[in-house]
Amino acid sequence: MxxxxxxxxxxxxxxxxxxxxxxxxxxxxxxxxxxxxxxxxxxxxxxxxxxxxxxxxxxxxxxxxxxxxxxxxxxxxxxxxxxxxxxxxxxxxxxxxxxxxxxxxxxxxxxxxxxxxxxxxxxxxxxxxxxxxxxxxxxxxxxxxxxxxxxxxxxxxxxxxxxxxKLVKELGQPEAQWELPDQLREISGIALVQENLMACVQDEDGLIFLYDLEKKKVVNQIAFAGPGDYEGIVLVGDTAYVLRSDGTLYEVPAFQTGKAKAVTYPSQLQANLDTEGLAYDKANKRLLIGYKAEDSSLKEAKGIYAFSLSTKKFEPTPVLSILLKQAGLESNKPKQGALSDLLQASSLEMNPATGTLVLLDSPNKQLLSISEDGKVQQVYKLDKQVLRQPEGLAFGQQGEMFIASEGSKKVSGLLVKYPAKLP
Missing domain, CATH: 3.10.450.360 (Nuclear Transport Factor 2; Chain: A,)
Known part of the structure; x- marks a missing residue:
């Protein structure tokens, strides 16, 4: 032969x-x-x-x-x-x-x-x-x-x-930016509804804010739950899913009408993971969940958990494991030797233009593209002067990227846009 x-x-x-x-x-x-x-x-x-x-x-x-x-x-x-x-x-x-x-x-x-x-x-x-x-x-x-x-x-x-x-690169400067109003000072999650309309959540109130990029103002807000630490939002058709920091998920059908009652899915994940990343994995009909804290079930890795949209149940084990001792993460400096600090998911998103999983790590001020087997493919360092506390991540259909940065008592929240460049 x-x-x-x-x-x-x-x-x-x-x-x-x-x-x-x-x-x-x-x-x-x-x-x-x-x-x-x-x-x-x-x-x-x-x-x-x-x-x-x-x-x-x-x-x-x-x-x-x-x-x-x-x-x-x-x-x-x-x-x-x-x-x-x-x-x-x-x-x-x-x-x-x-x-x-x-x-x-x-x-x-x-x-x-x-x-x-x-x-x-x-x-x-x-x-x-x-x-x-x-x-x-x-x-x-x-x-x-x-x-x-x-x-x-x-x-x-x-x-x-x-x-x-080159594995580690600088992300560079955004091509556009928006200074956000006071009600989005603590913005934590974003999802692009359509061109020039962004759905946003923030740390305190159970509200979905619709921010018009052209008018530069909030044009609607939809209540779905009481006060809480809300961190991520994704859209699946006309349904919004919102993640709370304790792992609880909220399903908000026909969210723009504000008429449907939200369905709550209590977390089945380890307590105190500090879940902040939420992404829609369309190919596998599931939501992906990332976190910042240490997972006791994983010694030298961070996991990505999943919520099935078919069964409406949490997967008990991670669907993806990312080894913490690998190229691209070694330059981060963990506090007091905490290995889990090398990678902290503040937001997750699937780039629709490439199908790549992208992770936003706010404490380490970086973006990472992750392969299907958990390898770090590319690291983009963020400009700390522009993004004080990057918390939200969203993509347009052509791969253009939006990052939302939380403000402070003296500084407004910020939304920035980058041209399509990530793998």
Whole structure:
């Protein structure tokens, strides 16, 4: 069987240590063959490899190579397909053009594994070893993975290292800003209703304020609960969800009418987490919840919890864990050695333009984009002179970003806007 460097590297990525070409499919478990026939009923011929306890079929559809990797019980673990370079996501094409324009792309695979999609790109260096790049679906280079053969890596490879993006950057200055009225001095959460209309909550009152960006004033306020420490707001259609700092959620149907009674969901999370971040994960029909304090169930990580919009229940364990000892967080200075202070979620948001989870950390004055497996992809340092106490985060549909900063007795609350730039 023909083995490309890109296919062999998939073995390394999957943690496999051996590969034996099978003379025929007699050694392939019946459960594997049955599942293969069920998934690919039109494929009559396939070549099989045994990789440890796994079995891989290599076959072609419409002249292009495919591979399917199965467990002995017939479970499909990984699927890959050869694609043309032009069918890569635009973000990947742009990075190849910017960083590897002098190299030719010799092979591209799209890989699906554990409900995630990533791309392998093989670059031809003629007289030297080829380079293999691994990107996630959002175009982020996954340089920490061992994706090159013979114990090389993207980090140690000089060409890839030269293209390694800077992890920590300055966010820069906003393109627009609004000084907020007194009732939003303690603004804590924001959500863009439509162009030029922002829904806001603040620390004390159970009210949703509608702030008009053109008129520069509050045009409506909707009561949903009594006084409380309200921290986050997201919109799902015409329903607003508001998060209180003790983890309690409020569902406010048809919130702009102010007529529907809010539904309260008492927190099922650990007490005293100081929950402030709330995001709408549309792809998984859930709300994501971030917090600032220490989680006793996690020793060296911060978790992202979830509230299912289908069952209207809290997930008992985090759906995402972010290790605190990783690049991008080490420069933060925890108080009295409190590791949990390295990352404190003041707000969460899914960037609709990229699908990336973005976390606003007010105490450490930074924004972070987080991958699906909990890695810090990018850190943006915030200007303390502009954002005194950044608490709220929202995105427009094109990726433009809004940050709300709480005021003080002498300083008004502030809302600022940045152009689309986050990954």
């Amino acid at each position: 023909k083995k490309h460097i890109i296919a062999a590297a998939m073995v390394c990525v999957g943690g496999l240590t051996s590969c034996n070409l099978l003379e025929n499919d007699a050694s392939v478990p019946e459960a594997v063959k049955q599942q293969f026939s069920k998934i690919y009923p039109t494929i009559k011929t396939a070549e099989w490899d045994q990789e440890g306890d796994l079995f891989e079929a290599e076959f072609k559809i419409s002249g292009r190579e495919r591979t399917a990797l199965f467990s002995a019980d017939g479970t499909l673990n990984r699927f890959s397909e050869e694609i043309e370079e032009q069918h890569l996501p635009q973000a990947i094409l742009e990075k190849l053009q910017a960083n590897y324009n002098n190299l030719n792309v010799s092979e591209v695979l799209r890989v699906q594994q554990q409900n995630k999609t990533y791309y392998l790109v093989e670059l031809d260096r003629k007289q030297e070893k080829d380079i293999l790049l691994r990107f996630d679906k959002n175009g982020q280079l996954m340089e920490q993975e061992p994706v090159l053969l013979e114990q090389t890596s993207l980090v140690s490879n000089p060409v890839a290292a030269a293209a390694k993006p």
